[in-house]
Amino acid sequence: MGKGEATRERILYMAARLAAREGLEGLSLAQLADSLGVSKSGLFAHFRSKQELQLETLRAFSTRFIAEVLRPAFAQPRGLPRLRAVFANWTRRTLDRSFPGGCLFMAASIELDDREGPARDFLVQSMRDLLGLLSRTARLAVDEGHLRKDLDCDQFAFEEYGILLGLNHALRLLRDPNAERRARDAFDGLIRASISRS
Amino acid sequence: MGKGEATRERILYMAARLAAREGLEGLSLAQLADSLGVSKSGLFAHFRSKQELQLETLRAFSTRFIAEVLRPAFAQPRGLPRLRAVFANWTRRTLDRSFPGGCLFMAASIELDDREGPARDFLVQSMRDLLGLLSRTARLAVDEGHLRKDLDCDQFAFEEYGILLGLNHALRLLRDPNAERRARDAFDGLIRASISRS
DNA sequence: AAATTAAAAGACCGACCGGTCGTTTTGTCA
DNA sequence: TGACAAAACGACCGGTCGGTCTTTTAATTT
Numbered sequence: 001m002g003k004g005e006a007t008r009e010r011i012l013y014m015a016a017r018l019a020a021r022e023g024l025e026g027l028s029l030a031q032l033a034d035s036l037g038v039s040k041s042g043l044f045a046h047f048r049s050k051q052e053l054q055l056e057t058l059r060a061f062s063t064r065f066i067a068e069v070l071r072p073a074f075a076q077p078r079g080l081p082r083l084r085a086v087f088a089n090w091t092r093r094t095l096d097r098s099f100p101g102g103c104l105f106m107a108a109s110i111e112l113d114d115r116e117g118p119a120r121d122f123l124v125q126s127m128r129d130l131l132g133l134l135s136r137t138a139r140l141a142v143d144e145g146h147l148r149k150d151l152d153c154d155q156f157a158f159e160e161y162g163i164l165l166g167l168n169h170a171l172r173l174l175r176d177p178n179a180e181r182r183a184r185d186a187f188d189g190l191i192r193a194s195i196s197r198s
Numbered sequence: 199m200g201k202g203e204a205t206r207e208r209i210l211y212m213a214a215r216l217a218a219r220e221g222l223e224g225l226s227l228a229q230l231a232d233s234l235g236v237s238k239s240g241l242f243a244h245f246r247s248k249q250e251l252q253l254e255t256l257r258a259f260s261t262r263f264i265a266e267v268l269r270p271a272f273a274q275p276r277g278l279p280r281l282r283a284v285f286a287n288w289t290r291r292t293l294d295r296s297f298p299g300g301c302l303f304m305a306a307s308i309e310l311d312d313r314e315g316p317a318r319d320f321l322v323q324s325m326r327d328l329l330g331l332l333s334r335t336a337r338l339a340v341d342e343g344h345l346r347k348d349l350d351c352d353q354f355a356f357e358e359y360g361i362l363l364g365l366n367h368a369l370r371l372l373r374d375p376n377a378e379r380r381a382r383d384a385f386d387g388l389i390r391a392s393i394s395r396s
Numbered sequence: 397a398a399a400t401t402a403a404a405a406g407a408c409c410g411a412c413c414g415g416t417c418g419t420t421t422t423g424t425c426a
Numbered sequence: 427t428g429a430c431a432a433a434a435c436g437a438c439c440g441g442t443c444g445g446t447c448t449t450t451t452a453a454t455t456t
Contacts, residue, residue, distance in 0.1 A: 162363055237404065
């Protein structure tokens with residue numbers, strides 16, 4: 001890996017952290033450059049425009065999220081263990097204080113939901129993939145006989161993600177010390193309702 | 199009501215709409231003034247600073263939200279009818295296409311969750327009140343015998359709000375045509391789980 | 397209708413925005 | 427080690443930001 005590539009990764013990592021706090025649009029190039037101890041033009045040499053920086057920031061975040069949160073959970077055996085591991089890992093990431101701005105995807109979801117452009121397109125595709133992955137993970141649990149046969153797995157994914165959104169809200173905005181327990185209880189309830197007949 | 203006051207209301211209404219799209223910070227005074235057909239300084243005469251404008255925008259939105267979404271639901275008899283009416287009205291408001299940026303509170307929750315200041319303080323208090331209101335509405339349903347006696351009403355409120363967050367996400371970002379049904383089904387499931395023994 | 401006050405306008409400020417450019421430093425490899 | 431290219435730099439561009447000022451216009455009030 002050349003030096004340029006290494007710097008580029010440093011930039012994108014820091015950009016994701018700052019953008020989670022300030023927003024993709026609110027993040028300024030000067031601020032990002034300062035945080036990196038780099039000149040603004042030196043930074044800008046890596047990207048053709050701020051738009052491209054935003055898109056690449058989302059891309060890099062997505063890659064890291066998959067590698068650090070999702071992939072480890074897939075080491076668990078399919079079915080309930082894997083289903084729980086995905087949720088647990090996601091929760092742990094949300095609780096992690098070393099990410100001050102929280103999840104970039106959740107922040108960007110609100111920011112980009114009414115803007116058009118490549119950044120939005122990428123985010124939408126990523127979120128569809130993510131929800132699809134949650135759904136398929138539930139599907140496997142059905143196939144394993146861990147969840148009931150007539151379960152609507154897309155509905156399961158919708159509700160699971162709703163709990164994660166609620167966790168993020170209770171934790172970051174309200175700073176509710178019970179946030180983690182509330183999310184865990186909600187997910188347990190969702191699992192329970194997905195086992196027995198509705 | 200003097201003319202100044204009327205203009206002030208017009209400003210705060212438009213500010214809430216724009217801030218829901220652009221964010222409280224991303225909203226610029228020049229843009230807001232143009233949208234209102236007013237000069238920037240004419241607008242600014244109503245507020246001592248942008249911070250104050252942001253705070254007053256949140257305040258005005260909160261007042262409108264309570265009057266237009268919550269208050270009508272309280273015309274319903276306490277218990278399940280009122281509980282469902284609150285959720286239904288909130289859902290309807292979320293679906294309303296005439297609010298392009300969606301709910302200002304949800305957007306501001308993400309934007310302000312890691313910033314300190316009076317705007318955040320006001321938002322936190324408002325959200326606590328809102329969740330408290332959801333919880334107490336559930337409590338009344340317990341008292342009426344519509345929901346089971348040992349229900350954790352704060353947990354109920356957490357899960358209900360999670361569904362509303364999921365609805366907002368599926369609707370505005372993903373533009374999922376099934377979003378409303380998903381939210382309705384999720385809420386029905388929550389009610390069902392809150393009736394019978396857990 | 398005149399006098400008074402409230403509301404809006406317009407010109408302007410320094411700071412910072414995203415972005416460009418020519419130059420200098422630094423790493424790489426023959 | 428010397429040559430070449432990649433990477434970072436500092437100065438600068440037009441434009442917009444939040445905010446201040448003085449002046450003009452419009453609404454009240456008597």
